[in-house]
Amino acid sequence: MDRKYIEQFGKSMPRLGYGCMRFPVKDGKIDFEASRELIHHAYNNGVNYFDTAYNYHNEESEIFLGKVLPEYKRDTYFLTSKLPVWKVTEEGDAEELFNQQLKKCNTEYFDFYLLHSLRERSIETVEKFKLYDFILKKKQEGKIKNIGFSFHDSNEVLKKFASAHKWDFVQLQINYWDWEEYDAKSMYETLEKLNIPCFVMEPVRGGFLASFAPHAMKHFKDYNPQSSVASWALRWVASLPNTAVILSGMSNMEQLQDNINTFTDLKPINDDEQKIIDSVVEDLRKIKPVPCTGCRYCMDCQYGVDIPGVFEVYNDYKKSENAAIATRSYFMFMDEKEQGGNCQKCGECIPKCPQQIDIPHELEQIHSEMLQLKDTVK
Numbered sequence: 112m113d114r115k116y117i118e119q120f121g122k123s124m125p126r127l128g129y130g131c132m133r134f135p136v137k138d139g140k141i142d143f144e145a146s147r148e149l150i151h152h153a154y155n156n157g158v159n160y161f162d163t164a165y166n167y168h169n170e171e172s173e174i175f176l177g178k179v180l181p182e183y184k185r186d187t188y189f190l191t192s193k194l195p196v197w198k199v200t201e202e203g204d205a206e207e208l209f210n211q212q213l214k215k216c217n218t219e220y221f222d223f224y225l226l227h228s229l230r231e232r233s234i235e236t237v238e239k240f241k242l243y244d245f246i247l248k249k250k251q252e253g254k255i256k257n258i259g260f261s262f263h264d265s266n267e268v269l270k271k272f273a274s275a276h277k278w279d280f281v282q283l284q285i286n287y288w289d290w291e292e293y294d295a296k297s298m299y300e301t302l303e304k305l306n307i308p309c310f311v312m313e314p315v316r317g318g319f320l321a322s323f324a325p326h327a328m329k330h331f332k333d334y335n336p337q338s339s340v341a342s343w344a345l346r347w348v349a350s351l352p353n354t355a356v357i358l359s360g361m362s363n364m365e366q367l368q369d370n371i372n373t374f375t376d377l378k379p380i381n382d383d384e385q386k387i388i389d390s391v392v393e394d395l396r397k398i399k400p401v402p403c404t405g406c407r408y409c410m411d412c413q414y415g416v417d418i419p420g421v422f423e424v425y426n427d428y429k430k431s432e433n434a435a436i437a438t439r440s441y442f443m444f445m446d447e448k449e450q451g452g453n454c455q456k457c458g459e460c461i462p463k464c465p466q467q468i469d470i471p472h473e474l475e476q477i478h479s480e481m482l483q484l485k486d487t488v489k
């Protein structure tokens with residue numbers, strides 16, 4: 112496993128980190144044995160960074176790690192969690208949440224701890240309840256080794272907030288699609304200027320950059336038939352000099368092994384490969400996908416709409432242009448209540464979306480496009 116020495120931590124870190132929000136699921140819960148096997152395989156191959164959060168897997172991810180990771184010596188892995196800032200509404204909430212998290216994770220300390228999913232609005236909560244001072248105090252007490260935040264807003268907000276305090280690291284959504292399309296480049300450069308290591312989330316954009324229509328896949332496959340499409344996205348991010356750990360939410364052994372292969376004897380993207388990626392980005396610009404990463408922060412919808420499910424079907428359709436598969440996935444494999452047409456426009460999901468998608472509007476558009484598409488498919 113490729114590792115990188117990060118001066119700020121005085122440690123070498125694995126380039127690949129395990130994002131603990133997409134474990135295999137059985138009967139609506141984390142499939143314990145299958146997920147435990149994944150963790151063991153990762154750890155035994157040098158992937159010893161585990162990134163969880165209060166809300167992952169309906170608040171089960173921390174508990175799961177708290178059962179599995181103690182099988183290893185505590186100082187042989189890095190454990191990261193995050194404060195759900197949106198749950199802090201009164202003095203004392205942060206303390207209570209943090210203590211719960213230590214208990215759930217069955218640990219005395221977190222190696223890395225973040226203020227989770229900050230935006231301009233949530234930064235008001237951070238300031239109001241002095242959450243920076245809170246995590247700094249926990250660091251001084253030895254309960255956190257490194258403090259940071261994850262972020263989804265504009266570069267202007269990032270600049271202001273990142274410079275207002277001293278941070279050990281910041282976690283950003285960086286991938287070759289967001290780079291120019293959603294201004295990830297400017298945000299990456301802001302951290303570089305401030306000399307803050309950048310941890311990367313969504314390098315494959317929730318799987319969006321893991322498969323394409325055959326004509327786009329062909330660019331990649333002609334150049335290197337052995338490499339997976341996802342490996343291009345991971346290598347691209349890893350080639351940026353200020354990226355430290357790159358998180359991937361791996362759901363099965365095939366993905367995990369493919370990522371381990373990518374990060375073993377890691378090869379930076381060369382100029383010819385960059386040109387191929389540029390042409391894929393051009394193709395993606397034409398299809399205008401919904402920028403959903405499948406994070407599920409918007410769920411559950413009280414009316415039963417499967418918001419990320421609808422967006423996934425739609426984006427797959429835009430990439431593959433296969434109307435038969437799209438309409439089958441949408442009308443046959445989703446219940447009517449899960450489809451976009453059942454959105455009641457209550458608006459509850461909108462502020463929860465880190466990608467700032469106008470969810471009801473997109474659902475309405477997609478539903479009407481799917482109905483039209485259905486008529487074209489025999």
Ligand code: SF4
Binds near residue numbers: 412415418453458471
């Ligand atoms: S706006 Fe639509 S999708 Fe969002 S929570 Fe309300 S009903 Fe569900």
Ligand code: SF4
Binds near residue numbers: 404408409464
């Ligand atoms: S719509 Fe937004 S919150 Fe919901 S899964 Fe997609 S990116 Fe996440």
